[in-house]
Amino acid sequence: MSATMAAALRGSLVTLVKGLGGPRWQQLASRPLSVSAGLCAPEAPPARADATFKVTMVPGDGVGPELMTAVKDVFKAGDVPVEFEEFHLSEVQNMASEEKLEQVLTSMKNNRVAIKGKIHTPMEFKGELASYEMRLRRKLDLFANVVHVNSLPGYNTRHNNLDLVIIREQTEGEYSSLEHESVSGVIECLKIITREKSRRIAKFAFDYATKKGRNKVTAVHKANIMKLGDGLFLQSCAEVAELYPKIKYENIIIDNCCMQLVQNPYQFDVLVMPNLYGNIIDNLAAGLVGGAGVVPGESYSAEYAVFETGARHPFAQAVGRNIANPTAMLLSAANMLRHLNLEYHSNMVSDAVKRVIKQGKVRTRDLGGYCTTGDFVRAVVDNLRHRPVY
Amino acid sequence: MAGNAWRSAMLNLLRKWGLIKAQEVSRVVGAIRTEAPQPRTYVRGIHTVTLIPGDGIGPEISTAVMKIFEAAKAPIQWEERNVTAIKGPGGKWMIPPDAKESMDRNKIGLKGPLKTPIAAGHPSMNLLLRKTFDLYANVRPCVSIEGYKTPYTDVNLVTIRENTEGEYSGIEHVIVDGVVQSIKLITEEASRRIAEYAFEYARNNQRASVTAVHKANIMRMSDGLFLRKCREAAEKYKDVKFTEMYLDTVCLNMVQDPTQFDVLVMPNLYGDILSDLCAGLIGGLGVTPSGNIGTNGVAIFESVHGTAPDIAGKDMANPTALLLSAVMMLRHMGLHDYGRRIEAACFDTIRDKKVLTKDLGGNSKCSEFTAAICERVQNMD
Numbered sequence: 001m002s003a004t005m006a007a008a009l010r011g012s013l014v015t016l017v018k019g020l021g022g023p024r025w026q027q028l029a030s031r032p033l034s035v036s037a038g039l040c041a042p043e044a045p046p047a048r049a050d051a052t053f054k055v056t057m058v059p060g061d062g063v064g065p066e067l068m069t070a071v072k073d074v075f076k077a078g079d080v081p082v083e084f085e086e087f088h089l090s091e092v093q094n095m096a097s098e099e100k101l102e103q104v105l106t107s108m109k110n111n112r113v114a115i116k117g118k119i120h121t122p123m124e125f126k127g128e129l130a131s132y133e134m135r136l137r138r139k140l141d142l143f144a145n146v147v148h149v150n151s152l153p154g155y156n157t158r159h160n161n162l163d164l165v166i167i168r169e170q171t172e173g174e175y176s177s178l179e180h181e182s183v184s185g186v187i188e189c190l191k192i193i194t195r196e197k198s199r200r201i202a203k204f205a206f207d208y209a210t211k212k213g214r215n216k217v218t219a220v221h222k223a224n225i226m227k228l229g230d231g232l233f234l235q236s237c238a239e240v241a242e243l244y245p246k247i248k249y250e251n252i253i254i255d256n257c258c259m260q261l262v263q264n265p266y267q268f269d270v271l272v273m274p275n276l277y278g279n280i281i282d283n284l285a286a287g288l289v290g291g292a293g294v295v296p297g298e299s300y301s302a303e304y305a306v307f308e309t310g311a312r313h314p315f316a317q318a319v320g321r322n323i324a325n326p327t328a329m330l331l332s333a334a335n336m337l338r339h340l341n342l343e344y345h346s347n348m349v350s351d352a353v354k355r356v357i358k359q360g361k362v363r364t365r366d367l368g369g370y371c372t373t374g375d376f377v378r379a380v381v382d383n384l385r386h387r388p389v390y
Numbered sequence: 391m392a393g394n395a396w397r398s399a400m401l402n403l404l405r406k407w408g409l410i411k412a413q414e415v416s417r418v419v420g421a422i423r424t425e426a427p428q429p430r431t432y433v434r435g436i437h438t439v440t441l442i443p444g445d446g447i448g449p450e451i452s453t454a455v456m457k458i459f460e461a462a463k464a465p466i467q468w469e470e471r472n473v474t475a476i477k478g479p480g481g482k483w484m485i486p487p488d489a490k491e492s493m494d495r496n497k498i499g500l501k502g503p504l505k506t507p508i509a510a511g512h513p514s515m516n517l518l519l520r521k522t523f524d525l526y527a528n529v530r531p532c533v534s535i536e537g538y539k540t541p542y543t544d545v546n547l548v549t550i551r552e553n554t555e556g557e558y559s560g561i562e563h564v565i566v567d568g569v570v571q572s573i574k575l576i577t578e579e580a581s582r583r584i585a586e587y588a589f590e591y592a593r594n595n596q597r598a599s600v601t602a603v604h605k606a607n608i609m610r611m612s613d614g615l616f617l618r619k620c621r622e623a624a625e626k627y628k629d630v631k632f633t634e635m636y637l638d639t640v641c642l643n644m645v646q647d648p649t650q651f652d653v654l655v656m657p658n659l660y661g662d663i664l665s666d667l668c669a670g671l672i673g674g675l676g677v678t679p680s681g682n683i684g685t686n687g688v689a690i691f692e693s694v695h696g697t698a699p700d701i702a703g704k705d706m707a708n709p710t711a712l713l714l715s716a717v718m719m720l721r722h723m724g725l726h727d728y729g730r731r732i733e734a735a736c737f738d739t740i741r742d743k744k745v746l747t748k749d750l751g752g753n754s755k756c757s758e759f760t761a762a763i764c765e766r767v768q769n770m771d
Contacts, residue, residue: 121607123617129610158541174557174574179611185578189612191557195568222659228562229572255663259670262542262645276605280663283638287645311642 053340056107056114057084061092062314063324064117070326070377071115071333074352077381080337080345085111091132092120101132105139114306115336117329120314130177137170140304143197144204145170145278147297147310148335149285152327154358155367159288165270166285166310167208168278169201170299175275193229193274198236204300205237205272206244217241219251220273220281233274258284286311293325293366296332298339307336322372325364327353330380352383437723440492441468444502446697447707452502454709454760455716458735461764464720464728469496473504473515485518493523493688498723500716501692505699520553525682525690526580527587528553528661531718532668535677537741538750542671547651549668550591551661552584553682558658576612576657578619585616585623587683588655592630595721599631600624603640603656603664616657640664644671669694676749679714681722689722691715705755708747710736713763735766 059065068086075082087104108114121131130138149164151157178190202219209217219237223230234251241249252260254277260267261284271281286295295310309328318324330353337346356362362379363369371379443452452470459466471489478484493499506514519525527550534545561573585602592600602620606613617634624632637660643650644664648671654664669678675695682690693711701707713736720729739745745762746752754762 123606123610123614125610131607134608175608177608177610179609181611185615187576187612187615189574189576189609191572191574193570193572225558225560226562226572228564228570232568232570255666258663258667259674262667262670263540263674276659279605279638280641283642284645284667287642291646292642311638313639313642 052081052083053113053342054083054085054111055336055340056104056111056116057086058089058104058114058116058119059086060117060314061090061120062118062316063318064314066319066322066324066373067117067309067326067329068115070373071329073377074330074349074380074384075333078345078348078384080342080349082337082340082342084115089119089132092122101135101139104136108140108304108306112304113336113340114304115329115333116306116308118308118312118314120316128177129179134175134177137299140306141171141301142299142304142306143169143171144201144300145282145297146208146300147282147285147295149289149295149310151289152294152357153354154360155290155294155363157288157290159265162265162285162289164265164268164285165208165212165214166278166282167201167205167270167272168282169197169272169274170278171275172197173275191226191229191276193232195232195236198233198274199240202237202240202272205270206240206247209247209270210244214247214270216248216250216269218257218268218271219249220254220257220271220277221251222254222277224253230274237272254280257281261285261288283311291325291366292328293364294327294331296328296335298332298335305336305339307332307339322374323365324373325366326373326376327357327364348384349380352380355383356380436465436467437498437725438467438469438496439719440489440496440499441470442473442489442499442501442504443470444697445505446503446699446702448502448504448697450703450705450707450756451693451709451712452500454707454756455500455712457760458713458732458763458767459716462728462732462735462767464725464732466720473519475515475518483518485515485522490522493690497687497689498719499688499690500712500719501690502712503693503695503697505697519690520682523684523688523690524554524686525684525688526552526554526583527683528665529591529681529683529718530665530668530678530694532665532672532678534672535740536737537739537743538673538677540671540673542648545648545668545671547648547668548591548595548597548653549661549665550584550588550653550655551665552580552655552657553661554658555580556658558662574609574612574659576615578615581616581619581657582623584655585620586626588620588653589623589627589630592653593627597630597653599633599652601640601651601654602632602634603637603654603660604634605637605660607636613657620655637664641667644668674749675711676708677710677714679711679718681715681718689719691719691722705757706748707756708749709756709760710740710750731767731770732763735763735770738766739763 057068059068085107087107089100089104119133121133145168147166149162149166151160151162172192172194174191176190176192179187181187205217219234221230221234223234265288273281286292289295292309292311292313297308297310299306309332315324331350334346334350356379362371362376364371364376441452443449456468469492471492473485473489475483476486504515529548529550531548532545534543555575555577557574559573559575563571565571588600602617604613604617606617644667669675678694680692680694693715695711717729717733739762740750745754745758747754747756747759
């Protein structure tokens with residue numbers, strides 16, 4: 001019984017894995033599946049009317065809506081030519097359904113740029129093991145998650161002057177959502193590593209390093225224990241590294257990496273790693289510079305870019321209390337403006353945020369101050385008026 | 391449960407009669423809990439402990455620890471054994487039978503660093519030991535050392551890691567060329583065992599809370615099972631506070647404020663990463679003790695750093711990690727007094743900063759460092 005079951009599982013797994021990587025999946029996803037399929041207009045042209053950019057916004061759960069309000073306030077005050085298309089997709093608040101997901105996906109495909117909060121995953125699952133956030137990522141094939149870990153001038157932590165980039169593969173690895181209970185009390189969870197995706201993320205990392213003028217890329221792995229899985233990842237990284245002779249390539253084991261990050265984080269430059277280690281190192285590095293409230297991040301696919309915070313937590317304890325720190329979301333919004341080629345507005349927003357932090361008078365609770373989110377946003381808006389003269 | 395009530399009633403009775411002191415409760419508890427209590431070698435008040443010096447700097451630091459214990463007049467007798475893998479009947483790799491017999495008899499072991507030769511054909515020695523004695527819990531107390539400054543002060547936490555299954559099950563295969571699948575195994579039995587050990591440890595060592603670290607929002611079934619078992623164990627130990635936290639939240643908060651954590655219990659991979667992270671907070675693997683607890687009362691305490699072949703034989707090694715592991719061993723055996731004195735001597739020597747080995751920032755030899763600690767321990771009486 002177990003042999004045939006295993007064979008069946010392997011067969012379905014192969015199809016699934018092949019499907020996940022193949023072009024057919026993306027075609028499937030782009031077909032409108034909603035009931036009103038017949039009423040859907042043919043695909044809209046990219047939104048560029050009147051030089052106003054349309055951006056999809058998904059506030060998410062927890063403090064997401066508050067942070068999005070902050071972004072909107074700052075954009076309005078700065079006359080930023082961006083228009084938001086809001087969608088409220090949430091698993092915990094029962095505002096999720098297949099149709100909603102489709103709407104969000106269609107909107108994202110039209111606009112190609114999105115800004116989102118964290119869509120929280122409840123621990124109990126009803127049927128599907130993959131959460132909405134994971135499905136969004138898979139359908140848009142957002143394979144690369146980039147987190148910028150930069151120390152904020154004016155806010156001192158135990159390690160100052162940090163400048164790291166953490167690149168994490170976001171679609172496979174431990175987050176495959178392939179789990180099953182073979183026998184009662186014995187659960188298997190599959191971690192999938194493919195050569196294609198490992199090569200893709202490695203190439204992304206090296207291209208990113210080249211574009212931003214970085215010197216070193218370090219691959220993080222646990223190939224001494226997971227010899228085949230992480231071994232394949234490491235091998236792919238090494239193969240891609242040979243195509244970039246100007247960039248130094250190293251590798252380090254995950255537990256040693258964590259230890260080195262708390263003792264001497266300056267030895268790292270760009271880090272690239274599979275999914276779970278990325279989650280750990282993202283949050284660790286965010287903690288080094290000041291927490292989840294100050295680190296921006298973004299997710300890229302071949303066609304789309306989604307901007308969000310670096311360390312993704314819904315932070316439900318802060319909902320409604322007006323204490324969340326909007327720095328991360330504002331910096332991420334500034335990165336989004338740069339992506340849209342609105343250099344001037346991007347610099348205006350990020351300079352204003354950095355100026356407020358440096359002055360140190362208005363700080364939210366996580367940075368040791370007593371101000372509310374509203375106070376911080378007002379301070380940023382005030383600083384927006386001092387526009388740098390070009 | 392009825393068994394627990396009966397056990398605690400009997401313990402209270404024994405305590406009232408003065409037959410056991412409060413310190414020895416944990417040892418007695420351990421003895422009563424096991425199905426087949428093995429007689430520990432306890433002759434005329436002297437405990438026999440299996441010592442595995444290891445490779446590289448192993449022999450030097452083992453000698454250092456033996457000297458310090460002698461100076462402290464600790465009632466420990468050492469039985470040295472060697473563990474190099476040999477091929478037993480049937481082609482299976484195993485540890486030498488005299489080492490196994492010694493461990494089974496003594497139950498307590500102290501191990502130095504073992505090297506894993508690449509391409510030797512046999513699995514790593516640590517893995518072999520773990521499998522032979524079913525060492526299911528890895529305990530690493532991380533306490534900031536006063537004389538050794540790191541950016542993180544006041545760290546005082548314990549990481550308890552499930553050591554037999556999880557992501558390190560070793561089950562991997564290539565499905566098609568270019569696609570590899572690695573299996574993470576979570577079983578009810580192992581999760582229950584580690585959860586109960588964590589709470590037992592917290593109770594025996596006067597720890598206030600236990601935090602389960604998991605990623606049940608992503609790995610809903612596997613970590614969900616682990617979490618359920620932790621919650622069930624929490625029900626049985628109402629005097630210890632239980633919280634649960636996501637792995638990424640723990641990492642985020644650990645580097646900002648490590649004082650908020652007490653005892654952490656988690657599956658294998660997260661435990662590996664977090665325990666090394668916590669070791670980094672207090673100063674690295676050279677000063678971190680570690681203990682492995684197995685079934686039937688077996689416990690092996692070890693130093694987790696490498697064999698350091700470049701400084702082997704040069705009298706430059708730092709015995710702190712092995713010494714603190716030995717102190718952990720004394721506490722496990724109930725010899726709290728000796729443990730406290732040796733630990734205090736070690737910390738005082740480091741705080742003094744006069745005689746320090748190279749990795750701690752000084753330039754003394756290992757033997758000088760050991761002699762300083764011996765002197766302090768003797769003067770403490």
